[in-house]
Amino acid sequence: MIRNLIGAEWRSPADGVSSLPIFNPATGQEIEQVPLSRQPDVDAAVNAAVRAFPGWSRTALMERVRLMFRFKALLEEHFEELASIITRHHGKTLEESRGEVRRGIEVVDFACGAPTLLQGRTLRDVSGGVDQDLYRYPVGVCAGIPPFNFPVMIPLWMFPLSVVAGNTFILKPSERTPLGAQRLAEIFLEAGFPDGVLNVVHGAREAVDALLRHPSVAALSFVGSAPVAKYVYQTAASSGKRVQALGGAKNHIVVMPDADPEIAVPAILNSAFGNAGERCLAGSVAVAVGRAADTLLDPLRDAASKLVVGPGDQPGVQVGPLIRADHRDKVAGYVDKGVAEGAELVVDGRGEMKRAGFFLGPTILDRVTAEMTVGHEEIFGPVLSFARAATLDDAIGQANQMALGNMATIFTQSGRAAREFRERVEAGMTGINVPIAQPFAFFPFSGWKGSFYGDLHVHGTDGIDFYTRKKVVVTRW
Ligand code: NAD
Numbered sequence: 327m328i329r330n331l332i333g334a335e336w337r338s339p340a341d342g343v344s345s346l347p348i349f350n351p352a353t354g355q356e357i358e359q360v361p362l363s364r365q366p367d368v369d370a371a372v373n374a375a376v377r378a379f380p381g382w383s384r385t386a387l388m389e390r391v392r393l394m395f396r397f398k399a400l401l402e403e404h405f406e407e408l409a410s411i412i413t414r415h416h417g418k419t420l421e422e423s424r425g426e427v428r429r430g431i432e433v434v435d436f437a438c439g440a441p442t443l444l445q446g447r448t449l450r451d452v453s454g455g456v457d458q459d460l461y462r463y464p465v466g467v468c469a470g471i472p473p474f475n476f477p478v479m480i481p482l483w484m485f486p487l488s489v490v491a492g493n494t495f496i497l498k499p500s501e502r503t504p505l506g507a508q509r510l511a512e513i514f515l516e517a518g519f520p521d522g523v524l525n526v527v528h529g530a531r532e533a534v535d536a537l538l539r540h541p542s543v544a545a546l547s548f549v550g551s552a553p554v555a556k557y558v559y560q561t562a563a564s565s566g567k568r569v570q571a572l573g574g575a576k577n578h579i580v581v582m583p584d585a586d587p588e589i590a591v592p593a594i595l596n597s598a599f600g601n602a603g604e605r606c607l608a609g610s611v612a613v614a615v616g617r618a619a620d621t622l623l624d625p626l627r628d629a630a631s632k633l634v635v636g637p638g639d640q641p642g643v644q645v646g647p648l649i650r651a652d653h654r655d656k657v658a659g660y661v662d663k664g665v666a667e668g669a670e671l672v673v674d675g676r677g678e679m680k681r682a683g684f685f686l687g688p689t690i691l692d693r694v695t696a697e698m699t700v701g702h703e704e705i706f707g708p709v710l711s712f713a714r715a716a717t718l719d720d721a722i723g724q725a726n727q728m729a730l731g732n733m734a735t736i737f738t739q740s741g742r743a744a745r746e747f748r749e750r751v752e753a754g755m756t757g758i759n760v761p762i763a764q765p766f767a768f769f770p771f772s773g774w775k776g777s778f779y780g781d782l783h784v785h786g787t788d789g790i791d792f793y794t795r796k797k798v799v800v801t802r803w
Pocket of ligand 1: 474531535550557773777
């Protein structure tokens, strides 16, 4: 069974905790056990973070940054190892895992810019003989609760920026994919960070609840499904914490009649079926405007049927397994529901369910409408809904009907259509001729509507603002 990191010590949780298996989703075999930590384990981690805070928050910035550079160098050294850990217990292809590790390391690169990012502002002679200076201070003990689908990247969205700003941190990794965070914490210690700056508590709801209500936790970063994001936001905010809670998605890809199918078709496949659809930036509904449907559907059907499904560590595989058997069955249930509600099954990936492991192949449903369950609920699997719109206006209307507003993207050769889309679509991450509109580490990850609860998003200067509080000093001599 894997252990928690409390201060300097890898420790088993208090007696009597239960555990869950961690699987290799490509084989269905158990590879480890993860403990379901409880209140006393969370208390121990918070106490370690509280003890470490005075020393760490007063450690010179350049020392904190030197350690962050060392962490970055070690992450590069362990790049392939981290990618294979992701594939082994998440299932995505090795290529996708490498992309994930790279995007995660980019947040560490960004954190290394702390001497610039943490600067305040000054204004002299505001009134006669009076100067005003703004300084940034850490907020205290912070906690991070990531989802299962990016076991390395999403923890790296959280703790590097927090600790470089002088905070101490408690990470509660996903109980389904905790091994990436586990390895990150080992590497973090190897980089030389002092004990208690980063602590790891494994578990699920009970551990989360203990963090949400803990009086010594000042700020909390959450990424996961929409209902849990809302719950986390409400619960943690009601005990006075800062919260950033990123939720689920139902992303639309609009394809205009002037779009080049040679660009749009591979982009839709990548967006819908990459990471087996288990991405908050996955394109879930392709909306063909006007005659775009005629040029898209056949090539999409042909190409989706040819995607190679299999274990993510095998060369040539393009679509790996889903995270668990019950999640795969839930996704298959959406396909059944789509057909029952009137959608046309164009590609059926359910044949792959016969294999060992938790597989479901790429699936396409045509003539989906927003009223159908598959037209508005997040599926989080390799199921593409194909919808039709008469005009761009109609397509934007379909996207904006969603309760969630994480990402939307358009394929077109018209600057005017692209601009119209950019102005009117209600999605915090908007793409123009790109399959996945993922902001780099120096911009905020910026979902809207039910995809986000809070004010300051993760990473970018929002991340710095989230993990610091400002003090203004007014001086007269
Ligand atoms: P999830 O909500 O089930 O779990 C997320 C985290 O919350 C986990 O650490 C889990 O232990 C904890 N948790 C789960 N249920 C809880 C409960 N009832 N009370 C308290 N804590 C609870 O999400 P998941 O299935 O791990 O991840 C997939 C979801 O995350 C999808 O909806 C996806 O869109 C979303 N996601 C969003 C973003 C984003 O940036 N907006 C990024 C990645 C994933």
